[in-house]
Amino acid sequence: MDALVLRVALVVLAVTVPVWILLSLAIVVGRMRYERAHRGIRSTELTSREAARLVRRVSKRRPRTEWGRWRRVSALQRLEQVHHPAVPRLIHTVLADPDSRIAAAAIRTLGDIGDAWAIDLLVDALRRGNGQRSRVAAELERLAPAPGPKLLPLLRDWNPTVRFWGATLLRPYPELGDATLIDLTWDQDPNVRAAAVETLGTRSGAAVGAALLARLDDGEWFVRVHAARAAGHVLGAEAAPTITRHLAEERWWVRTAAKDALRAMGKDAVPSLLAVLVHEDSFARNGAAEVLQDVGFVDFLALDDPRSPLLQRIYDAGGEQFREAAEARIASIPVEVVRAA
Amino acid sequence: MTGTLLEITVLVCLGYLLVTNLAYVALVVVAFVENGVRRHEHASQDFDVLGESRFTIPVSVIVAAYDEETAIVASVESLLGLDYPEFEVIAVNDGSGDGTLERLVEAFELEPYQVFVRHVFPTEHVHAIYRSAAHPNLVIVDKENGGKSDALNAGLNVARYRYVCGVDADTVFDREALLMGMRRVVEDPARIIGVTSHLTIAEDPARAMAAPEGRRPIDRRPFMAYQHLDYLRAFFNNRLAWSRMGFMLCAVGAFQIWRRDVLEEVGGYSRTFTCEDIELTFRVHEKFLREGREYEILCLPDNVGTTEGPDTVRKLVSQRERWQRVINETVWHYRNMWLRPKYGNVGMIGTPFYLLTEVLAPVFEVLGIVSFVVAVALGLFDPAVFVVMLCAIAFLNAALTACAILLDDLQSRTYRLRDLVRMLVLAPLDLVLYRPIIVWARLKGTFRFLRGDKAWHKFERNARAPA
Numbered sequence: 001m002d003a004l005v006l007r008v009a010l011v012v013l014a015v016t017v018p019v020w021i022l023l024s025l026a027i028v029v030g031r032m033r034y035e036r037a038h039r040g041i042r043s044t045e046l047t048s049r050e051a052a053r054l055v056r057r058v059s060k061r062r063p064r065t066e067w068g069r070w071r072r073v074s075a076l077q078r079l080e081q082v083h084h085p086a087v088p089r090l091i092h093t094v095l096a097d098p099d100s101r102i103a104a105a106a107i108r109t110l111g112d113i114g115d116a117w118a119i120d121l122l123v124d125a126l127r128r129g130n131g132q133r134s135r136v137a138a139e140l141e142r143l144a145p146a147p148g149p150k151l152l153p154l155l156r157d158w159n160p161t162v163r164f165w166g167a168t169l170l171r172p173y174p175e176l177g178d179a180t181l182i183d184l185t186w187d188q189d190p191n192v193r194a195a196a197v198e199t200l201g202t203r204s205g206a207a208v209g210a211a212l213l214a215r216l217d218d219g220e221w222f223v224r225v226h227a228a229r230a231a232g233h234v235l236g237a238e239a240a241p242t243i244t245r246h247l248a249e250e251r252w253w254v255r256t257a258a259k260d261a262l263r264a265m266g267k268d269a270v271p272s273l274l275a276v277l278v279h280e281d282s283f284a285r286n287g288a289a290e291v292l293q294d295v296g297f298v299d300f301l302a303l304d305d306p307r308s309p310l311l312q313r314i315y316d317a318g319g320e321q322f323r324e325a326a327e328a329r330i331a332s333i334p335v336e337v338v339r340a341a
Numbered sequence: 342m343t344g345t346l347l348e349i350t351v352l353v354c355l356g357y358l359l360v361t362n363l364a365y366v367a368l369v370v371v372a373f374v375e376n377g378v379r380r381h382e383h384a385s386q387d388f389d390v391l392g393e394s395r396f397t398i399p400v401s402v403i404v405a406a407y408d409e410e411t412a413i414v415a416s417v418e419s420l421l422g423l424d425y426p427e428f429e430v431i432a433v434n435d436g437s438g439d440g441t442l443e444r445l446v447e448a449f450e451l452e453p454y455q456v457f458v459r460h461v462f463p464t465e466h467v468h469a470i471y472r473s474a475a476h477p478n479l480v481i482v483d484k485e486n487g488g489k490s491d492a493l494n495a496g497l498n499v500a501r502y503r504y505v506c507g508v509d510a511d512t513v514f515d516r517e518a519l520l521m522g523m524r525r526v527v528e529d530p531a532r533i534i535g536v537t538s539h540l541t542i543a544e545d546p547a548r549a550m551a552a553p554e555g556r557r558p559i560d561r562r563p564f565m566a567y568q569h570l571d572y573l574r575a576f577f578n579n580r581l582a583w584s585r586m587g588f589m590l591c592a593v594g595a596f597q598i599w600r601r602d603v604l605e606e607v608g609g610y611s612r613t614f615t616c617e618d619i620e621l622t623f624r625v626h627e628k629f630l631r632e633g634r635e636y637e638i639l640c641l642p643d644n645v646g647t648t649e650g651p652d653t654v655r656k657l658v659s660q661r662e663r664w665q666r667v668i669n670e671t672v673w674h675y676r677n678m679w680l681r682p683k684y685g686n687v688g689m690i691g692t693p694f695y696l697l698t699e700v701l702a703p704v705f706e707v708l709g710i711v712s713f714v715v716a717v718a719l720g721l722f723d724p725a726v727f728v729v730m731l732c733a734i735a736f737l738n739a740a741l742t743a744c745a746i747l748l749d750d751l752q753s754r755t756y757r758l759r760d761l762v763r764m765l766v767l768a769p770l771d772l773v774l775y776r777p778i779i780v781w782a783r784l785k786g787t788f789r790f791l792r793g794d795k796a797w798h799k800f801e802r803n804a805r806a807p808a
Contacts, residue, residue, distance in 0.1 A: 001348050006726045008355060012733035016740045023743035024765040027750055031758050067374070070381035077385065104528060105385035112387075132528045138394035252459050256501070286457045293455060322455040325469060329452050 046082050054079050058090045062097075069097065073105040080109050088117060095121065095130050103131030111139030119147045127154065127162050137165055141172065148173045155180045160189035167195035171202055178203060182211045190220040197223060201230025209235045216242060224249070225257040232261025237268035244272045248284035255287055262291045270297055274310070277317045289318035293326065302330045347716045354709035361698050362737055369744045371582035376748045379581075379642050383752075388520050392424050397527055398504055399427035400519055400598070403496030405489045406510040407435040412649065414448045415547040416510050419646070421476055425519040429478045431496040432510075436465075436486025445481055449473040456480075462494035462609040470499070489594070490610035490617040497609055500601065503530075507610075507618075509595040513546040514646035521643040522598050534600045535625060535638035537592040539576040541755070542569050542650035549647045554753070559760040560650075566767055567775035568650045568657070570742050577748040578741060580640035588626070588691030589638040594618035595648045599625075614674075615795045616667040623675045626691075630684045642752045658782040665786025666794065668699045703783035710780075731772065738776075739768035 046054070054075040063069050076094055080087050087109075094106040107125060110118040119140070126136045140147050147169075154166025155177060167184055170177050184196035197215050200208050212234055215227035228246055231239040239261075246258035262269040269291065276288040292298050292314055301311040315323040391397050402420055406413050413432070420430045434442045445451060451471035465487035473479045484495050493507050504526065506519065515521070518538075526533045543549035544560050552558060559566050583589045592599070597618060604610075607624050610617040622638065629636045651657040672695050679696065681688040713730075716722035746764055749755070756764075767774075 001351065001721075002723045002726050005351070005355060005722075005730055008359070009726065009730040009733040012737055013729070016733065016736040019740040020736055020743050020769070023740065023747055027743065027747050027761055027765065028758070030747075031750060031754070031761060034754060035758070066378055070378060070385075073385055074381060100528060101382060108385060108387045108390070111390065134396045134527060138390050138396050141394065141396075142390055283457070290455060290457050318455055321469070325453040325455045328469075329454075332452065 046078070046084075051079065051082070051084055055084070055086050055090065058086075058094065066099075069099060069102050073102055076106065077109055080112060087113070091121065095125060100132050104135045107131045107135050107139055111142055114143050114146070116146075119143060119150060123147065123150050123154070126165055127157065127159075129161070133161065133165055137169055140169055144172045148176055152177055152180070155184060160187070160192050163187065163189070163192045164195045167192060167199050171199045174203055178205070178208065182207060185211045185215050190218070190223055193218065193220070194223045194226045197226040197230050201226070201233045204234060209238075213239065213242060216246065221249075221251040221254055224251070224254045228254065228257040228261045232264055237265055237272075240265060240269045240272035241275075244269075244276050244284075244288065247276055247287035248279060248281035255283060259287055259291050263294050266295050267297065269295065273297075277313050285317040286319065286322070289314050289322055293318070293322070298326050299329060299333075302326055303333070343719070344721050347712055347719070347721055350708060350712040351716060351722070354705055354712065357697075357701075357705045358709070358734065361702075362741075364694060364698065365578060365741055368582035369578050369741065371585050372578055372744075372748060375581045375585035376577065376642050376752060380752055382525075383521075383643065386524050388517060388524075391520050391524060391527065392517075393426060395426060397426045397520075398523060398530060399429075399502040400425065400504045400506050400523060401429050401431060401496075401500035401502040401601075402506045402508060402519070403431045403433065403493055403500065404508050404510050405433050405435055405492035405496065406437065406441050407486065407489070407492070408437045408439045408441060409510040410437070410440040410444050412511045412546075413441050414444050415513055416508075417445065417449070417479070419513045419547075419550070420508070421479060422516055423514065423519050424516045425523075427502075428519060429480060429501060430476075431480045431482060431499050433482045433484060433492040433496045435484060435489070435492035442481075442483055446471065449479055449481075450475050451481055456499065458498045460498055461605055462497055464491050464495040464498065467495060488612055490612045490614075493617065494609045497601070497604060503601055504598055505601050505604065506596065506598045507594065508597075509648060511546065511649040512540065512595045512646050513550045514596075515550065515644065518596070518645035521641065521645055522596065525639055525641065526598065529637075530600070532635060532637050533639060534603045534629075534636045535589075535592050535622070536598040536641065537580070537589070537639070538596055538641040538643050538645040539749070539752075540572065540593065540595050541644055541647045542572050543647045544650060544652050546647040546649050554755055556757055557755050559756060559764065562652075563767055563770075563774060564654075564657075565650055565652065566764060567771060570745070570764060570768065570771065571775075571779075573745040573749050574742060576640065577642065577745040581642055581748070583691065584638075584640040586686050586690065587637070588685075588687040589640050590622055590626070590687070590691050590695060591619040592622045592638060592640075596645050597621075613795075614667055614670050615663055619667055620671045620674070623671050623678075626687045627675055627678060627684070630678075630687060642748065644749075644753045644755055654778055657778060658785065661779055661782035662786035662789060665699075665703070665783045666790045668695065669787060669790040670795075672696055672700050700787075703780060703787050706780045707784060735769045735772040738771050742768040742771065 057075040058072050060072065063072055073094065076090060091106050091109060095103055097103050110122050122136050122140050125131055126133055151166055151169050154162050157163050157166065163184065167181060170181065181196045181200050185193055187193050193215065197212060200212060212227055212231040215223055216231060218224050218227060228243055232243055243258050243261050246254055249255050262273065273288040273292050276284050279285050298314055301308055404416060404420065417430060417432055432445060451473050453469045454472045456470045465485035467482055467484045469483045471481035480499055482495050482499055497505060506522065522536050522538050526536060544565055549557060559569055580589060594617060603625060607628055611620055614620040625638065651660050672692060675692065678684045678688045679692050713722065713727055717724050717727050743765060746761060750761060
């Protein structure tokens, strides 16, 4: 048995010792070369031979391995760094790669270029679904305001996903597409309705307000979530009575959106919230109490008149822990501040 | 008779050693491919765009803290400093007996507020929820002690976003940790349901993370350096390969990103196991594979942060025996997945690999050592051969460790050259200086598992110089 074990041990040693030494050398030498390369100023230029090699690598039809595809992407990015004239032609082939991660690298390159033709390609990629659409959208948004007018045709596309992205991307362009966006709040696809509502939330006007209020009763809960936030933003206190109704919603996310919208209105939401304190639904009551707490109304009342019946009503709606939290906050306020209040 | 028995035992242990190490070598080959692909991906990623885009998916970061007064403020500060477009930090004080809550209240000017949340996951009683005027995206939950899983579930109840990231309170994160963790999720949120990433280890994480990339020191003490090497092997040699092959079996507790609806589907973190991370990963695999759903759980090679490592042998044994216990508990609990084609690579490769290299390892390690020593003592075995065999194992480990160091350095170039050299030199001595401690801890963990012990045995935090 000694001989067998010894033979196995020697074979293992004969393999592992050289491997360990070689790997150690590779690590140390590789690291030294890396540091040397990064210490000096790196030349961004390419020799014509290097450029030709990189162009060949990118032009290759579908490398068989994932590794090969990434080498192709690196080559494209290197060519883009030196603004090589072949880049616009080459980028088409990489953008069409079925692997969305590879296409994403081409999308990033287009975003870095940012010229009119690059924007056209990005909009086209969004329409065709080359690469992840959220990646394309992020690049297009980075290039705002340049792509603005080119996004409008997306709102009329047959594909609801494209309409969704069109509506979403119009947010930084308040002067574009109001009427079409209002039309889209009645789109068949709920995602498109949600996107249109979200973008309209950054605009103003009576027509916009009316469209948003109408969507507060949408059949899809996530459209109602966007509608609550958007209506609060566009209409302010005018929308408060309608939004407070949604504190009693079945869906938790809609209730949260309603609370967010009311919170953002500040003290203007208080009259509507007080009316909900006696609502039959406990979620509506404690939601109203929570918003009153967050806008500072509870602390104001507790400082002003701790025995006020209104404060007691809010405490009743919020519960015992609500009262304890309020009392702890008030107790931590310095006496001078209380006196000043 | 004794001689024959010993010979058979030695041969079985030798066979075990060869099989497990061949499996490790195969995994390293896969890990090199995965690391290369991820490196290219990382290089082609525009983190500036990702960090500013409103299309980057928001994340709720949940940190559970129990008696973490020395580390909690640095940890929360590092989380609040994350470079990410939209996120919230939920720190859950799990009934700490020390000054954890007081430190938080003082450092972040907290005030109690009542927040009405969904009680999707049942938890111990929540005493209060605190908010900070200075940091609107910070929420502190103060609750009755119920263990880490219970604290994470309480955080989940408060979380507002679609993805949640569970982290440890003793970990300090890189500013781009969430961007690095979410970069693949953003590309395919329908499919990628879980992500973990590489973490390093240090005696004082805040100090280690304060050094710039490329200059991060490894702790001077070999004891800490060996733990660091252990982490490198686990992340680079194993988890990267598991991730590539579709059986990522452990999204580590110190940094685990999950899609929230998945956690709701599987019932959140379980309180019935010693630790929560590995069991949750197994549970998600089991459910999704049983239902034939497409999904991915990934391990990325990006270094997202530094976690605190035990600085004494006693603390290390306490930590590692707990890890061994939870591995045994989980692998045993999910024994219905072993070698079942229905469970794909998880059932056919992942669980048998875990069984062989983790659950059975302490048994074979002890059996091997004892039988070799007895065989030498009885004159059945030449001591010189025993020494040669030990050298062979030491260099086999050293070669695998060097692979992990190379993979790490190719990915991040985090450490100083002199530290890389030190780690390479320390690698062959691992077998005699570090491995015996781990063998002892694993044995102890196995023994406690057999006894049904499920206590946490948290190790006392390292002493630090005042900030």
